[in-house]
Amino acid sequence: MSRLHDELANFSLRHTEFSLLQLIGANPGIKQSEACRVLEIQRANMVPLVAGLEDRGLLSRKPIDGRSQGISLTRSGRALAKKALAAVAAFENGLINAIPKHLQQHVEPILLAIWSGCAVDGDVGTAASTS
């Protein structure tokens, strides 16, 4: 987590901001409240998060109805989200490559087994595709 934090710092992103950008990128127009539920972030904490990314020109808000607002990535938001995702993917590949070849195939099944064991109560799912 510490090294991932450093990777994201290269893009001036905290890990929560990264997650939010990826979620919005995969779900343009998503409501703040939906993003809160998916990422398990309190509504109150989403406000400065979205405001910060908006101030940086990475996302924009458009009213859906009188109380809801849909958030989408701007052009530069999409560009940053793409670059950051590539960096995170490279980081993860580095981790995988540190594992002996014959064990690499077992990583995903093991992680999925632990994950499903953990998700007994809350259950979040893959979080990327919220229709």
Next chain:
Amino acid sequence: MSRLHDELANFSLRHTEFSLLQLIGANPGIKQSEACRVLEIQRANMVPLVAGLEDRGLLSRKPIDGRSQGISLTRSGRALAKKALAAVAAFENGLINAIPKHLQQHVEPILLAIWSGCAVDGDVGTAASTS
């Protein structure tokens, strides 16, 4: 991490406090500054940590020389450290048991490979036995 946090909350311990208790238990009389280096905690942040555990009667301090103090677990500190460790071990066993039997043997080699890949720069080691 979230579930482990909840496990430790049953003993009114934060995960940093748990780690410190285990470290002291394995290294009675360790200096605060040594504990800081092993656990990678700032000296300034160790002060309220140790004070809190001392106020709860879990550890005691004895002067080594004019400026250093050795910290050790009290009787109740050892008892709590033991119970908390058992709970954490049980928690970890639960995670392992969620993994299909034929994959369980690969978990430790995979984790060690990732760990040694991560420890390229800082390197902390097992942190339990600091001679």
Next chain:
DNA sequence: TATTGTTATACTCTATAACTATA
């Protein structure tokens, strides 16, 4: 001069309560 413990301080993350306005 370097180390140990300490104080003060600040920033981030997270959590709760309460408010406004809308559905």
Next chain:
DNA sequence: TATAGTTATAGAGTATAACAATA
């Protein structure tokens, strides 16, 4: 009445700077 967004606030976790006492 429930929901969406907001504000204020409080508690942890963590970081730096500075200080006194000691090695």
